[in-house]
Amino acid sequence: QVQLVESGGGLVQAGGSLRLSCAASGRTFSSYAMGWFRQAPGKEREFVAAINWSGKSTYYADSVKGRFTISRDNAKNTVYLQMNSLKPEDTAVYYCAARKYVYSDTGGEYGYWGQGTQVTVSS
Numbered sequence: 001q002v003q004l005v006e007s008g009g010g011l012v013q014a015g016g017s018l019r020l021s022c023a024a025s026g027r028t029f030s031s032y033a034m035g036w037f038r039q040a041p042g043k044e045r046e047f048v049a050a051i052n053w054s055g056k057s058t059y060y061a062d063s064v065k066g067r068f069t070i071s072r073d074n075a076k077n078t079v080y081l082q083m084n085s086l087k088p089e090d091t092a093v094y095y096c097a098a099r100k101y102v103y104s105d106t107g108g109e110y111g112y113w114g115q116g117t118q119v120t121v122s123s
Helices: none
Strands: 004-007 010-013 018-024 032-039 046-051 058-060 068-073 078-083 092-100 117-122
Touching: 004 092, 018 032, 018 092, 018 117, 032 068, 032 078, 046 068, 046 078, 058 068, 078 092
Parallel strands: 010 117
Antiparallel strands: 004 018, 018 078, 032 046, 032 092, 046 058, 068 078, 092 117
16 A cells, blocks of 8 residues: 655746655555656646656656656655746646556556645746
8 A cells, every 4th residue: 555645836937847746655665666647627637757666767758858857766755756947838736656666657557646736837
């Protein structure tokens, strides 16, 4: 069982940066691949980024590649999403999710989800 709590969201101007954190409970965090997803009002949830259990492999949606960086600290049971050069279209509720070992860009394949944190980018 894994419980996830996101933090770090807020209001930022276009071109600015935010770092999201997702703190996980449990002793087996290092065996979970982690993903970040987002959902904007009136839109479906979409994949943002993922990282494997060791942190050595990452994967990004094309829309954020080169601007966002996912990382993890297994000693702190935390995964991060550094977001730079933010755009108004990045505005959404951001969720972290966990699944065993191998990451996926499909939300339905993740068994554990956080409550989400709001990111708003003003133009």
